Each structure stands twice: as C-alpha cells, then as structure tokens.
Amino acid sequence: MRVKKLLMIAIVAAxxxxxxxxxxxxGQSCALCYTQAASSGSKMIQALKSGILILITPPTLGSIGVxxxxxxxxxxxxxxxxxxxxxxxx
Numbered sequence: 001m002r003v004k005k006l007l008m009i010a011i012v013a014a015x016x017x018x019x020x021x022x023x024x025x026x027g028q029s030c031a032l033c034y035t036q037a038a039s040s041g042s043k044m045i046q047a048l049k050s051g052i053l054i055l056i057t058p059p060t061l062g063s064i065g066v067x068x069x070x071x072x073x074x075x076x077x078x079x080x081x082x083x084x085x086x087x088x089x090x
C-alpha cells in the first residue's frame with residue numbers, strides 16, 4: 001500500500017514538473033538548422049514537414065501497439081488468476 005502511495009506521489013510530481021518546465025527546454029534547436037529551414041523554398045519546407053511526420057509515425061504506432069498488447073495480456077492474466085489457480089505456461 002505504501003509503495004502505491006509513493007508511486008502516485010512520484011507521478012504527480014513528474015506531471016507538475018512537466019507542466020511548470022519552461023517551453024524553451026522542449027524547443028532546443030540548432031541555429032543553423034533554423035536558418036536553413038527559414039531561408040529555403042516552399043518545396044524544401046514541405047519536404048522537411050513530411051520527413052518529420054515519416055520519422056514520428058513508426059515509433060508512435062509501435063508504442064500504441066505495445067500498449068494494446070500489454071492491455072490485452074493484463075486482462076488475460078487477471079481473468080485466469082480470478083477464475084482458477086492453474087499455472088499458465090508462457
């Protein structure tokens with residue numbers, strides 16, 4: 001019970017820290033990259049935006065997939081533990 005309470009306090013503290021952290025901490029960027037992107041044409045800017053989306057999509061989908069699998073396994077384990085005391089072979 002005490003571990004759960006400490007975990008909850010740690011999660012709340014981390015959330016408060018993230019909310020109160022300055023925006024500049026999350027937006028650190030290279031001055032050279034910024035000036036190159038600002039001086040480039042519209043095609044280059046569109047390519048940069050597309051590249052960012054392409055690099056963000058696979059990790060996001062992978063994370064969602066792992067969360068779904070963990071959620072399903074959690075429900076399977078809980079249903080077998082509450083129903084009977086048989087050991088599950090992994």
